[in-house]
Amino acid sequence: MAPSAITPDVVPTVTGTGKSRLTKADHGYLDTSNDVVADYTTTEIRGNAEILTAASTKTYGDWRDDFFKKGYHVAKGAIPRERAESYRQRMLDWFANIASSVPSVSDKAFSYDDRSTWTQAHLPMMMKGGMIINYCAAHEAWAWELRSEPGVIEPFAQLWGDSELLVSFDAPNVTLPGRTDVPWSPWPHVDQSPTRKGLACVQGIINLSPAGPKDGGLLLYQGSSALFDQFFAENPPRAKVEGQPGQVDFYAFTEQDVEWFKQRGGCKLVKICAEPGDVIIWDSRTVHYAALPESDIIRTIQYATYAPRKLATETDLALKAELFRKHEASTHWPHCNIWGNGKAMRDGRICPAERDEPIEKPEITDTVLKLAGLKEY
Numbered sequence: 297m298a299p300s301a302i303t304p305d306v307v308p309t310v311t312g313t314g315k316s317r318l319t320k321a322d323h324g325y326l327d328t329s330n331d332v333v334a335d336y337t338t339t340e341i342r343g344n345a346e347i348l349t350a351a352s353t354k355t356y357g358d359w360r361d362d363f364f365k366k367g368y369h370v371a372k373g374a375i376p377r378e379r380a381e382s383y384r385q386r387m388l389d390w391f392a393n394i395a396s397s398v399p400s401v402s403d404k405a406f407s408y409d410d411r412s413t414w415t416q417a418h419l420p421m422m423m424k425g426g427m428i429i430n431y432c433a434a435h436e437a438w439a440w441e442l443r444s445e446p447g448v449i450e451p452f453a454q455l456w457g458d459s460e461l462l463v464s465f466d467a468p469n470v471t472l473p474g475r476t477d478v479p480w481s482p483w484p485h486v487d488q489s490p491t492r493k494g495l496a497c498v499q500g501i502i503n504l505s506p507a508g509p510k511d512g513g514l515l516l517y518q519g520s521s522a523l524f525d526q527f528f529a530e531n532p533p534r535a536k537v538e539g540q541p542g543q544v545d546f547y548a549f550t551e552q553d554v555e556w557f558k559q560r561g562g563c564k565l566v567k568i569c570a571e572p573g574d575v576i577i578w579d580s581r582t583v584h585y586a587a588l589p590e591s592d593i594i595r596t597i598q599y600a601t602y603a604p605r606k607l608a609t610e611t612d613l614a615l616k617a618e619l620f621r622k623h624e625a626s627t628h629w630p631h632c633n634i635w636g637n638g639k640a641m642r643d644g645r646i647c648p649a650e651r652d653e654p655i656e657k658p659e660i661t662d663t664v665l666k667l668a669g670l671k672e673y
């Protein structure tokens with residue numbers, strides 16, 4: 297079937313546990329993001345690519361021309377620097393607050409001034425040493441204020457040619473430099489299902505800390521987005537392995553895969569540099585991963601993706617509403633691929649620092665309601 301921008305996504309079949317897609321009330325969590333065995337090798341995910349694919353054929357005489365050519369863009373000064381630094385401080389204060397309720401194996405509580413406490417025993421559970429997908433982080437007041445910043449929304453509105461947007465219930469990322477207890481290796485991936493052809497999603501980072509060549513940041517293979525369909529035509533997607541996200545708009549590459557992009561496509565690894573208040577946006581078909589800080593700066597960012605409400609199905613809007621009610625994070629996708637992340641698990645049990653609601657609840661403004669999909673434009 298030909299994909300269509302307004303054709304609903306296939307709702308992935310839930311198998312294996314018999315549980316609801318979003319309800320994890322019995323706390324029977326798995327490593328994957330949603331208790332779900334839904335895989336691109338067995339579940340066709342399609343659609344949403346028409347608008348941006350058509351947009352990419354036009355000439356604008358502005359940054360969009362470069363974006364469609366290279367697959368990424370840094371929107372400078374989307375948030376005034378002073379305000380970005382204020383958001384950063386609020387995020388760091390929140391992080392310390394959550395960390396303070398993590399039971400430590402020692403008598404010491406987490407402190408930014410004591411690097412011996414920068415270990416998992418003193419910290420909230422995080423993905424890849426920085427992404428915080430639990431603890432109601434996605435729905436803290438600062439997260440919603442960041443998402444509601446007009447300068448953050450604007451580049452997405454320009455790309456989509458649509459100001460009636462939804463936003464993702466995405467995670468913040470607080471990466472402490474110099475940790476030795478985090479097993480880390482590059483995890484090149486795309487945040488788009490191999491079966492979803494074309495330019496279907498543009499994801500973003502609201503950058504709150506300096507991200508120079510030695511700081512934590514985003515690494516991407518420039519030009520890989522344009523090779524997405526060709527790669528999977530020549531290299532059929534593999535089934536997921538244990539520990540990979542349960543959501544479908546994700547695919548992890550091997551070193552051999554990356555060689556394909558380098559050798560066949562001439563793709564070069566690029567470190568995206570940015571200042572506090574800049575927004576980094578990239579085509580979700582771009583092979584990317586994070587660079588750990590080599591400097592002393594704590595990487596502090598908020599992921600945020602925007603897409604038109606008209607692309608969302610009623611089912612996905614309902615799923616989104618349920619997650620909003622539960623103060624739960626979802627994926628990088630705002631309009632589909634809606635999956636919950638449940639509660640953080642520590643040593644096989646729910647982390648004692650978990651919460652049922654944000655520490656500082658957001659003000660429910662008209663903008664919040666619309667971006668969350670709870671109110672029509």
Ligand SMILES: [Fe+2]
Pocket residue numbers: 485486487584
């Ligand atoms: Fe990613």
